[in-house]
Amino acid sequence: MKTRLPTIAIGLVATLACGASVLAQQPAQVPSQSPAPAPSPAAPPASTPSPAQSTPLPTTTAPGPGPGTNQAPTPPAPDKALPPSTPVPPTAGRVPLVANPGDPSDVDEVTLPAKPAAILSGTAKWDQAVPNLKDAIAKIEAALAGAGVKATGKPISVFTRTDDDGFQYEVMVPVEAAPNPRPAGLPDDLRFGSTPSGKALRFTHKGPYEGIDQTYETVTAYLDAKGILVQDAFVEEYLTALNSPSDEALEVNIYALPK
Secondary structure, three states, X not given: OOOOHHHHHHHHHHHHHHOOOOOOOOOOOOOOOOOOOOOOOOOOOOOOOOHHHHOOOOOOOOOOOOOOOOOOOOOOOOOOOOOOOOOOOOOXXXXXXXXXXXXXXXXXXXXXXXXXXXXXXXXXEHHHHHHHHHHHHHHHHHHHHHHOOOEOEOOEEEEEEEOOOEEEEEEEEEEOOOOOOOOOOOOOOOEEEEOOOEEEEEEEEEOOHHHHHHHHHHHHHHXXXXXXXXXXXXXXXXXXXXXXXXXXXXXXXXXXOEO
16 A cells, blocks of 8 residues: 655645735835925815725734823723734643653654544645645634533544545544543534554654644654555644744654554
8 A cells, every 4th residue: 555655745835835924015105296286285085095095904012193282191092912813822831742852863762652532534735735734723622622522632633545636534532531421512523532652763853833744754764764655544643833835934743664
């Protein structure tokens, strides 16, 4: 059977094309070329305000104009950070499958414990890998929080099948214990099971997800050199939040399970 490695490098290269952010352009203001000012300047039409006038942004660094003669000063608004578009899962205090950290320059032989986990299955195209995995993790996190089920481990993706176009996956979040009976309100497609277990080879990737194909090339070279046959299902464990394909701070453990 084919392993994940010959196809993931092809697919993950496609994520390079969509990792860049699209920059919004603001139209430049063109100064008036009339040589003489109008006798009485007219106010701009109400139907076509400038972007700054229609959506003024508050500032906490530079004061605005002072109050009028009969106008009471307006108290400054308290500083308030804007929330992210997608909440970042609170995984800082959770432990990975293997407690001791991996070395990006080396390969570790480890034993993965079987841990209870909440699981969502799905499929995705390679160029949508990060958005799909990120959304699946967020869906599990929200469901567990709403049901009062305690999450204890880092999010995991198990790639169960791959080809040139896309992949099938199981996203897992380890929990303290699988609830019994099942809490009401959980999504129908969320189930409870256990994380992959047994002997494994751990490779560590640090840097953008769009460059993870280089780490998988290292995995391929190592397995070929050692003549090691592995299972088709590769495991990725996200030690830091899976935010975007270009996140420089991303850290991922990649586990290959020998046959």
